[in-house]
Amino acid sequence: MSVAPTLVFAVGNPSRGDDAVGPLLAARLEAADVPGVEVLVDYQWQVEHALDLAGRERVIFIDACVDAEAPFVEREVRADAGFAHTSHALAPAQVLETYRRVTGASPPPALLFGVRARSFELGAGLSPDTERASQAAWPRLLELCRR
């Protein structure tokens, strides 16, 4: 079964303040129905998500980003085993590395698209700052996906 060449994979909890920015952008992207793009969403990246990378030409990971100064950041991601401690989740680099280890193949080129985020209270919506950052990020995300 063929898969869409571009995978956009957003993570975040819709009910945890700015953590929702990834899923919200993903929903907007899905509604835009960009050809050749599949959109996936989860709470966080986990080991099994490496298998979603199979057959892709590129991957765009979307996440809330607490260390961003600009409204959004783009960072090239390479497979990397060089982390020591993780929390409950994998970083995109480790998803790529897990793919390499599990399949024996090189992972597709990947980009991390991070949106500035500060507040993560249960039950809260997006903060005004992250709402603005999300609006600023949207045209660029769309441009990236249409390439």
Next chain:
Amino acid sequence: MSTLPLETAAHPEQLRRVVIEPLSRVEGHGKVTLLLDEDGHVEQARLHIVEFRAFEKFIQGRPYWEVPVMVQRLCGICPVSHHLAACKALDQVVGATTVTPTADKIRRLMHYGQILQSHALHFFHLSSPDLLFGFGSDVARRNIVGVAAAYPDVARQGVLLRKYGQEVIRHTAGKRIHGTGSVPGGVNKSLTAAERDELQKDIYQMIAWSRDAVRLVRQLFEQDLATYRGFGTFAARTLSLVRADGAMDLYHGGLRAKHADGGTIFDHVDYGHYWEQISEEVKAWSYMKFPYLRALGHEDGWYRVGPLTRVTRCDFIPTPLADRERREFMAFDDGRAALSTLGFHWARMIEMLHAAESIKDLLHDGDLLGTDLMAGGKRQARGVGVIEAPRGTLIHHYRVDENDQVVRANLIVSTTHNNHAMNIAIREVARQYLDGRTLTEGLLNHIEVAVRAFDPCLSCATHAVGKMPLSVELLDADGAVADSMVRG
């Protein structure tokens, strides 16, 4: 049996303070504080839950039919457990005292899928680095990628077991996340023949790998019996659900509480009135409550829940391979493995095997394809749902008004049940391994190994780039930073 020492130091103002914050490879946010005297002797050890509140406020005021979806956002790791516990409670609100066979079996299939994927994640991803490389081994490889390099088959099986469990959830809940499959009174879909056939294809492989995982934990015990026997081990009372005939049942049953020596405190108690048996104490130094058995009081009534309790306190496991492994576990080392804190890992893999066998049995049950999905009856104002989530007993309790709004909610999650027991485990480890020694990353990791054995979910987890660095600070008696270490 009274509380062990080290909860509160006699003169904390004169002691050196060590903070491990946040705990790594634990779901959510937590920290451990140690108070040491001038000679490095541990005088106080506490596990703090940093961010564990507001669950009930999040739910109150919502229409009851939204709750099974909303509660999945409480935890990104075990959303299915909250989904099902909420539905079991709200079944009573809509008067469905018994759901249809198809609804019951679809929910059970979803639940066993959750158990399988959660236990696989915990063992292969969170704990195997410690267990395969050693608690104090090189921190640079003590992670899942290190496991993948040294034990590629183990890592691959972990990924595929996890993926299989997620596929069971997707087919039964309707979506990968935020599923809507279970609803108050039943389910909104059954399986199609194609979905069943797809899941049947790989289930025997999942059973084989789960059995291998049980054997792997046994080998780890055999290789270092002294460590596994004694690490953070303590006697504990227990609480779990069991089926009417005493069998393990992770989806439904009556409450069973046992003394540490196996004597019965209560058995087959209807959980609909759980508050008659369980109360909760607040302590000034922790956000999280400390549940206890009313009959024994708050000093002596703490207990332990989760895989180690369920495997050792059921009368039998109703699937043959898992029950054989349970009996071997119970007999191993003259029964001492079944008492040890690291026995959690062995018990967890036995449960994973039981989940895989249960999925296989359900996938050969024609009721899964049934069309009778919903039940109903006389509306009730209150509902209680209890389930054995991957980490232990999970209680959801709601009161709903005549406008269908939830006016009161009470949740007791597995990690809260284990709060006191986890504190005791870290005190035991601090006493055994840290007392009087120069603290190193490897030694501090021993504390985390003890906490991780319980697989706690310390809060509804968020994840963001740049969030949650791991740092350790040593502070002097005045609170000034004397030394610090950043790991990762």
